[in-house]
Amino acid sequence: MSNVLKLCLIVIAGGVLAAVTIYSALPSRIVPVSLVATTDAQTALKIVGDHGGGTTKTFVLPPAPRDTPRLGLALRPATYLLKPSATITVVVGGRDRCTFGPRQYTDGSTVTCPVTRSGARSFRISVRGARGPLALIERQTTAGKTVAGIWVQVPRSSLEGRLRFVLTALSTTRPWLFSWPLAIFGFAFSTCASLWLVLTALVGDERPRPEAGSLEAESDTA
């Protein structure tokens, strides 16, 4: 086998190993996350009383971050340890509408409504068919405002989206020189080079070469 062919095979094998390793690290799904810095402080705002029923409320929203693709509004309904029973309808800015049935959320979980237009300044929530209390968990922003809905980004869950997610994370809070290309190409190179070294170490042509003055040679002569 020619050296060029060997090298190609090693690069392919190393590349596949590196790709499989990186693929195994990709998140299976990416949940929407906050675009607003918040503190740990949170309070439950009861919008439906203990006897259940329905209600419609309107809440003011802080301005949405600009130039953020795949925007969404995240809400956290709370049912006070009871099984969810209400159907929740959220209308953001009068245009984007989402409906969440009782099977689509749990007590304290987050529901996300994709938003197509970022200019919304308020959202309306309608609750129907609740057999017990229902609250919205409000968060406090670092600016000190209490908000019932948080702007979030809905990441792509495709392979490309998940890969992009990891690669961008590798570049965040690092100096530009130490970003994802160095990590990925460094890892891929080391994998290919290691494969070549293993082959060299195991099936190379070199024979043991006891040389004059070596410990083994000294021992044998002794």
Next chain:
Amino acid sequence: VAPPFRIVLLVLFLASLARGLAFAVAIPAWQGPDEPAHYAYVERLATGGFPPFQSRDLVFSTAVNVSVQRTITSFREHRADRPLTPQAERILLKREPGGLSTAGNGTLGAQDYPPLYYATLLPAYWLGGNTATNRLYAIRAVNALYGALFVLAIALLVLEVTRHYRLSIATGMLASLPPMVTQASATCTPDIALALFATASCWALVRLRRAASRSDLALAAAALLATALTKPVGAFLAFILLVTVGWPWLLQTVRRMRPALRIALGAAVAVTLAFAGTRAVNFAAAARHGALPTIRFGLSYLWQYYLPRLGFMKPAFDRSLPRTLIEPVPVWSTWVKTGAGYFGWLSAALPTWTYVVAVAGTVGTVLAGIAGILRKPTSEVSRTALRALCGIAAFIFVLHVTEIVSLVNGTGLVLQGRYVLPIIPLFALAFSAPLVHFSERARAATLVASLASWGIVSLVGFSTLLSFYST
């Protein structure tokens, strides 16, 4: 070194360097063990301070505090919302301003460390940029360089002992694969520098044994001194290496000395080790408990470290510590888990099966190495291997003694597997070099098994880092 082998060594160096840099990127800033403390030491030196002479009042500089806030604290605060989208992270984590004050005092855990390692990082600190994060990554790049040199030195050490090219390449590869070695190469901690200097010491001592030229003597002295000046435990390590690896030469040299010189030298070594001991552990506090109770506790500690506790024994380990660090007996969690791969302060552990694979690969190499020694027990390689084994036992005993004294004081930290990184050259001499006594086929089979197992662990290590810290 034959020309074709030079290219192989170069590739080995570059592969290790690339892996170290990849890990340096994958591990977020300040996530290395005690990384803020070690970085602070460099910062103190760069700003004209000398931590061992500074007061114990710890004051991190504004530059470090802001960097830690921007990279660790914000990162950790958002872990409840994980996985965090990078776009969101960019919006939430504001850029760190440059030119912040680097004035501070003390270095926390590294206060009593000798200065050599930190002094070598000063150029990287100065050239690294104007933020603590940038400087930290520049320092990490130097550590990756140390890691690559360490792997190269391991290969040269085995070549020096066995004169077997392929075995030395395989051993160098093996030394480069444990994720803990790569993590040490990727973060601002002195472990990999100590491992490099220890390997250089072994190499120089082996050369001394063969032909004690002046250059080899100077090299050995410099390497041993560097080992002693890298960590508090470095002086003990240098002494152990000198006595075990350098034994025949040392014996001959001491015999040739005049009695007065011999006594003076012995006294100097004793004083140095006593001083290093006071830097490594707080003997004064332990002395209050008395020698006998400390020894009794130490024996109980050693038993409980490697074997399940017996009914009449008091628990030697603080059960409030995370279970992952002390269960089922500390030997597994310390030497195996934190020795193979256990990353950062947020404790990214490898999957359990990976540790089993790592243990299987290591046990296989150890058994093969012992078989190699038994095959030709009188050969120089085997005798070197046996001395290296004694060195391994002695160093682990020193680590245990420091731990026992700390535990008696009530301030003890659990040992970490990375503490054995500096004796990897002794492992190479004890278990890898004797493989030279095998036939080509048997040796290849052993090396395939070892390299495959640690290769898998290495790949899983990078995958674990990515999935833990980037998703």
